[in-house]
Amino acid sequence: NRFSEKTWSLNDFDIGKPLGRGKFGNVYLAREKKTEFVVALKVLFKNQLAAAGVEYQLRREIEIQSHLRHPNILRLFGYFYDKSRVYLILEYAPGGELYKLLQKSGRFSEEQTAQYICSLAHALSYCHHKHVIHRDIKPENLLLGAKNELKIADFGWSVYAPDSRRQTLCGTLDYLAPEMIEGQQHGESVDIWGLGVLMYEFLVGRPPFEAAGQHETYNRIMKADLSIPAHVSDTARDLLQQLLVKDPKRRIPFHQVLAHPWILEHVRQIPH
Numbered sequence: 648n649r650f651s652e653k654t655w656s657l658n659d660f661d662i663g664k665p666l667g668r669g670k671f672g673n674v675y676l677a678r679e680k681k682t683e684f685v686v687a688l689k690v691l692f693k694n695q696l697a698a699a700g701v702e703y704q705l706r707r708e709i710e711i712q713s714h715l716r717h718p719n720i721l722r723l724f725g726y727f728y729d730k731s732r733v734y735l736i737l738e739y740a741p742g743g744e745l746y747k748l749l750q751k752s753g754r755f756s757e758e759q760t761a762q763y764i765c766s767l768a769h770a771l772s773y774c775h776h777k778h779v780i781h782r783d784i785k786p787e788n789l790l791l792g793a794k795n796e797l798k799i800a801d802f803g804w805s806v807y808a809p810d811s812r813r814q815t816l817c818g819t820l821d822y823l824a825p826e827m828i829e830g831q832q833h834g835e836s837v838d839i840w841g842l843g844v845l846m847y848e849f850l851v852g853r854p855p856f857e858a859a860g861q862h863e864t865y866n867r868i869m870k871a872d873l874s875i876p877a878h879v880s881d882t883a884r885d886l887l888q889q890l891l892v893k894d895p896k897r898r899i900p901f902h903q904v905l906a907h908p909w910i911l912e913h914v915r916q917i918p919h
């Protein structure tokens with residue numbers, strides 16, 4: 648498409664308001680001058696990327712996300728760079744960050760959660776057909792479209808399956824599958840675990856293995872020590888218990904998630 652062949656530069660865009668702050672730079676609303684097409688422009692500082700040793704990860708993120716086409720995956724249209732910065736031309740998500748919505752409402756209804764989980768299962772199943780594992784499915788990486796549809800946004804940790812992580816993990820352990828924490832060989836099923844962690848957090852308002860300290864969180868994850876509050880319906884409980892299984896081979900596959908009674912009772916089967 649027009650974004651991918653052309654080499655872009657900053658003066659092809661009118662820069663609008665900042666949408667938010669990221670680790671390595673900010674995201675701005677922007678409009679391509681000729682077509683007036685509205686995008687999100689993610690500006691990353693090269694020196695910060697180098698200091699964190701994530702240039703290779705960024706190249707992989709660009710390579711992976713630019714080839715994915717799915718209504719529940721944020722489009723990466725292209726990128727360009729200048730002396731000190733790298734710019735990613737991304738699809739604008741008018742609904743903003745899903746985790747802000749979760750913070751505001753505390754937790755989501757079973758109806759809304761089932762809709763998000765259905766979209767995520769479709770998007771992740773699409774990724775796995777492309778042999779891409781996301782590995783970092785958490786609320787901070789999810790954005791919302793104009794009709795409140797979910798968009799997976801950050802492929803910074805995604806890899807081509809199977810992979811054993813080389814980059815040390817940083818940030819919260821809450822969303823990581825046991826085999827990832829152990830640094831073992833891992834496949835697509837880490838994203839099935841991640842789907843379970845998200846489903847729990849959407850329904851309950853906090854991640855399932857949250858604890859005061861990292862060691863305690865680590866132990867709870869390794870034991871898959873799951874306790875589900877009474878307000879969660881029996882059918883939702885059943886799906887959670889099939890997603891958050893320690894043994895990667897015994898986790899429910901995505902196509903069975905989409906056919907689970909809890910999804911069927913809450914969701915019109917339109918994937919996005």
Ligand SMILES: Clc1cnc2c(Nc3ccc(N4CCOCC4)cc3)nc(-c3cccnc3)cn12
Nearest residue numbers: 666667668669674687737738739740741742743
């Ligand atoms: Cl990439 C990308 C594409 N679209 C967005 C986006 N969109 C967006 C829309 C609307 C509102 N507002 C809606 C009214 O209330 C105020 C917030 C914010 C962000 N935000 C971020 C982002 C990144 C980091 C921190 N915070 C937000 C990254 N994005």
